[in-house]
Amino acid sequence: MLLILLILLLISIVFLLYKANKNTKDVAINNISLSETEIKFANKQLNILHLSDLHLENISISPRMLQKMIEKQQIDLIALTGDFLDRKRSIPKLIPYLEVLKNIKPRLGMYAVFGNHDYVLKGTNFQRLKETLEKNGCKTLQNEHLTLDVDGKKLNIIGIDDFSTKRSNLLHSYKGLEEGYNLVLTHDPNIVLEMKDFHFDYLLSGHFHGGQIHWPKPYHLIKMGKLVRMKMVKGLHYHNGKPFYISEGLGQTGVNIRVGSRPEITFHTLS
Numbered sequence: 363m364l365l366i367l368l369i370l371l372l373i374s375i376v377f378l379l380y381k382a383n384k385n386t387k388d389v390a391i392n393n394i395s396l397s398e399t400e401i402k403f404a405n406k407q408l409n410i411l412h413l414s415d416l417h418l419e420n421i422s423i424s425p426r427m428l429q430k431m432i433e434k435q436q437i438d439l440i441a442l443t444g445d446f447l448d449r450k451r452s453i454p455k456l457i458p459y460l461e462v463l464k465n466i467k468p469r470l471g472m473y474a475v476f477g478n479h480d481y482v483l484k485g486t487n488f489q490r491l492k493e494t495l496e497k498n499g500c501k502t503l504q505n506e507h508l509t510l511d512v513d514g515k516k517l518n519i520i521g522i523d524d525f526s527t528k529r530s531n532l533l534h535s536y537k538g539l540e541e542g543y544n545l546v547l548t549h550d551p552n553i554v555l556e557m558k559d560f561h562f563d564y565l566l567s568g569h570f571h572g573g574q575i576h577w578p579k580p581y582h583l584i585k586m587g588k589l590v591r592m593k594m595v596k597g598l599h600y601h602n603g604k605p606f607y608i609s610e611g612l613g614q615t616g617v618n619i620r621v622g623s624r625p626e627i628t629f630h631t632l633s
Contacts, residue, residue, distance in 0.1 A: 382575075382619035386422040389612070390624040391431060394598055395631045396564060396605060406513065407633030409436050411468070414443040414549075414568025414626075415611025416459065417479065418452040420618040423625060425458040428612075431627055432466065439470040442500065443568045443609065444477025444524065444549030450487040453494055460498035470510055472500045475521045477549035477569065479615065481529070503547065505531040509540050516542025520562070525550040526569070526586070532560050551594070551608045552587035554601045564632065565606035572596040572610035576622030596623070 411432060440463055446456055463472055474495055483491055495502050503521020510517045518539055523529040530553055544562045551567035573580025573595055583590040589608075596608050610626040 382621050383422075385620040385623075386420075386614055386618055386625060388624050389423060389427075389431060390610070390626045392626060392628045393631065394607060394628060395633060397631075397633050407631050408470075408512075408517075409438045410545075410566075410630040410632070411435070411437045411440045411463075411466070412443065412566050412607070412609055412628040412630055413440070413463075413612055414566075414609035415445040415477070415571060415613055415615075416447070416456075417445055417611070417613030417615050418447040418455045418459075419449055419613075420615060421613035422618065423612055425462045428459060428627075429462045429465075432462075435629060437466050437468045437629075440466065440468050440472035440500075441545075441547050441566050442472070442474035442495075443547055443566055444475050445479040445568065445611070445613075445615075446477075446491065446495075448479040448482035450483060450490065453487075453490050456491075456494055457498060460495065460500060464499040470512065470517070473519055473521065473547060474500050474502050475547045475549055476502070476504065476524060478524050478526045481524065481527055505529075505534040507535060507539055509542060516540050518542045518544045520544055520546045522546060522548040522553055524548075525553040525556075530556075532557065536560055546606075550587070551606060552589050554604070554606050555588055557604075558602060562604055562606075564630075565604070566609070566630070567606065568609040568611050570595045570608055570610075571614065571620075572608075572623035572626075574614055574616075574620055574623055 492502055505523045507520040520535050522535045546562040546565040548567050550569045596610050598607050612625045
């Protein structure tokens with residue numbers, strides 16, 4: 363009898379793991395519109411493709427699958443908010459994903475910041491990752507910004523480095539910033555709690571994976587900062603009246619499973 367119970371338990375565990383792995387292929391394509399936002403840089407809408415947390419060691423979405431999911435969308439700008447990988451052997455695997463994004467030809471370019479897992483790479487290996495991004499059409503930002511002229515108005519893209527590994531520097535990121543629409547890219551959204559004196563119009567981030575295993579609640583995220591205790595782990599939120607978005611990410615970390623969460627591709631429309 364005990365043997366039968368053990369066999370049934372083992373079968374149940376295998377089935378649950380199978381379902382949890384299958385969930386990593388069930389991509390949520392979310393469309394977020396900030397129609398209430400005062401757009402300072404254009405009379406037209408701005409369409410942003412936002413990807414985060416590819417975690418190429420554990421991803422179930424191939425470059426071809428990604429292409430099919432985004433190829434029919436009008437995209438002005440691509441934002442990548444960190445955690446591409448954490449093993450040097452994975453760097454070549456990033457290239458076909460970047461080629462898919464580059465071939466979209468976003469009129470305002472592609473921009474990226476780094477996350478805590480990217481900084482597992484050290485020295486020359488981290489430089490290889492950065493150079494791979496740059497050589498494939500992606501501008502990387504580490505506590506810096508750039509300004510684009512869009513229809514005669516200013517769009518500031520501010521890349522704040524990873525907060526969780528204490529690499530963020532708000533003063534440096536904003537130094538010399540021109541007046542315009544401030545779009546912030548960062549990995550760990552907890553930085554918003556430190557930005558009372560640093561204006562942003564919209565902030566894009568990732569980091570939490572929506573819990574990845576979000577059942578019954580993502581208790582394991584508690585150690586990942588105050589936003590979790592404020593029940594802000596995914597989606598659109600506001601702090602001090604300013605909007606920010608937390609992507610659930612496209613890949614997984616640790617093991618390639620998801621429970622109560624889904625990989626995510628996000629299209630943001632500022633109109």
